[in-house]
Amino acid sequence: MGTATIWWRARAISAGVGSDWRLSEARIRKRCISVSTRSSCCSSPLTLIVSSMPYEKELAAAKKAATLAARLCQKVQKALLQSDVHSKSDKSPVTVADYGSQALVSFILERELPSEPFSIVAEEDSGDLRKESGQETLKRITELVNDTLASEGSESFPTLTTDDVLAAIDNGKSEGGPVGQHWVLDPIDGTKGFVRGDQYAIALGLLHEGKVVLGVLACPNLPLASIGSNQLHSSNEVGCLFFAKVGDGAFLQALGGSTQTKLFHVQMIIQVHVCDVDNPEEASFFESFEAAHSSHDLSSSIAEKLGVKAPPVRIDSQAKYGALSRGDGAIYLRFPHKGYREKIWDHAAGSIVVTEAGGIVTDAAGNPLDFSKGKFLDVVSGIIVTNQKLMPSLLRAKNMIGNPLIPSLKQISALVFAAAIVSARGLMNNEGNGIGHCKAGCSGRRVNEFGRWRRYCGVVWIRPSALICRIAGKRSMTQLKRFHCGSHVIACGAGFTGLLWCHGGDDEASSNCVGGRRRNFTVAEWWAKKVGEKEENYLKQEEDALI
Template sequence: MSYSKELEIAQLAVQRAAILTKRVFHEKAKGTVSKDDKSPVTIGDFGAQALIIAALKANFPDDEIVAEEEAEGLRGDATLRQTIWDLVRETKLSDAAAESALGGAIKSDDEMLTMIDHGNSQGGRRGRIWAIDPIDGTKGFLRGGQYAVCLGLLVDGEVTVGVLGCPNLPVDDSVSLDGSMASGQTDEEGSKGVLFSAVLGQGATSRPLTTGALAPEAKSISMNPISDTSAACFCESVEAGHSSHGDSAQIAALLGITKPSVRMDSQAKYASIARGAGDIYLRLPVSASYQEKIWDHAAGDLIVREAGGQVTDITGSRLDFGAGRTLKENKGVVAAPAAGHAKVLAAVQEVLGKKAAQI
């Protein structure tokens, strides 16, 4: 299958949801530093999820959906529900044909709640299942840094279509990663906002995010070959609770990397290394019991692999998206260009092996 319709709908759905998240940030998020029940992230999460699911259900009514949010809390909070509903009904693509392709508009706040709750699939290895993270990178979103609207299609447990909307990444694929991208990235209109896409076996692309039809200038993207790992740039999570910064520093030293790591939120890290703005993404375990969610990795995993990379866990196993709502069969993430992945993985295993031996 070409998955051309799935790709088009996924791209347009992510693009429309990104419009909502940007509006939430500019109207409601400035000065907010936490995620409570009425925070901008909560409003944006629910609104973006409703819009994406509505498009999927209009076009692929029999597909299952795994998504982060559920609407139960909104049913008892009329004020919050109304705030989200106002955003959802007012958010449309400016191009009529593109908006029409996504299907009919959500007609009421009750229908909006129903759409949100369609994300309750338990996942699995059979059939077509979409994985959604409506705002990946909570704190990046709040600080005006990096976040992503994420959508991936699993077919019998294999990621087949992946789309990432990254509103605060520079449009230019040649702009290298640096620490300044972690915050204050929302002010230059027209120079930021990228839609990354991939279909299994068909490569990966980037194009500017728009407010209407898809931008026509999709560009093929590929990872840097990094023949010399000492010259590599690696990125990791901002939050120490998401990835072990100390272990990453030891791994970098073992690889001869002298550049400081670039810390940024969300699957924007996958997108950045896929287009060669960085080289390596490490997400190292901080807890033996923590299980990564499939919506936090599905789209990025495919985009990196289709751009010439390899993505595994710290044991060298491929990420298993068919095990349910979480990556319970995996620990950590090691993403790097295919030719250099084995060397990076060996360094990861050496550092983490020494750590285990000391406990």
């Protein structure tokens, strides 16, 4: 008797988003069909043993869990945005959605995969909900979870008690590690985006022996159409479900399954691929919306060094990984500020979606991410995501900019230039006119936006790594660092490629300006605090001043 194993894989034909929404789930399913035959005669029956590929049922359970959790979050976000009661700083709706999403995912996974060892590493724990003060919130969460389960028409679920919800949340207490199988969950990734009404994701990955083997990213607000420059899909519909299994490619389907994308009850699925651009001038890049989460200055210096022309696309959460996996942009740069430790749930699902779409995810030194060390990722100074072709030059650009020990020619000229500013102090008059001086040192294109330079040349502090020089008046360096920048400080820098970027300032609000191509929001925040104004008002003033 001979046994032949036939691997059959329906290949999804997809050149990008919107190009082909005609594939059905059945067509992309990968199956192993073991066909047993008798070599001699054909009288014996043909036995077909159809066995699922690894992680098939885990993937189905993860998609179901993330989809339901997304439904719960959408409901809360909608109420949050409509509510007059909750201010944006009110954390309670977020809390309810976070816990609710975690409870739902945990409940569904345990129910769908009863025979598997069950371990989840997740962001929330039930400590606060077990306190007297948390009882009201716990009741709301339980209601929300039950309502969401009830809305899943195709199946009936038992009604969960508050104790069931607490137990489901506490499943997430696992520490992960290099041994065995662990689910990794961020119940709401990008809480800031969630509260703002922008992007967020429910991110669920599975680790096996420390490696990510599957990932699901539910992005309720991400358009099905590309958010990059080359928009191919005409739909306005939002809600994307990205998923990937190791060795099997990355896929996208509509999260809601609306009539447009769910014809005849067949869910349309496309295989996604990262963009294969190799010319940085044609590449666009993603970064955090929140400057507090990732250094916009550093990514812009790297992009500039690399020759990227397009402005950054700033969105919250791992939706960036999803968007990159389908080629909306070619690069994702993430440089958290000093002291922040990356968590595995913020990258597990996103990284497998991107790698299965043909991309690469490394830390800023080019090392692959190691998910086997427990809750945290030991990354060296940031995370870089891109395609195979761009990665080498991207790492080179990062190394040149991020390594203070290897100054580039431009950095050296920046030092010389900054020294010249100090010695040229006398050139500036008391009307805030540093213009003549400035022309000598840089392109002069932005000179008129610099505003007042007077008096503020005194101490020059140069940090070659960031290519920033800061010029302070009578302030000491400690004060300067504390203030970041502000009315007493002119910060200029970023590349010295001809465009000088300045925050000019005076003691009076009226005479200050933020010039150059980039706007540093820390100034606005700082200023808003100082004058007790709303940040928007301050920015508006500036906008007006620049016009």
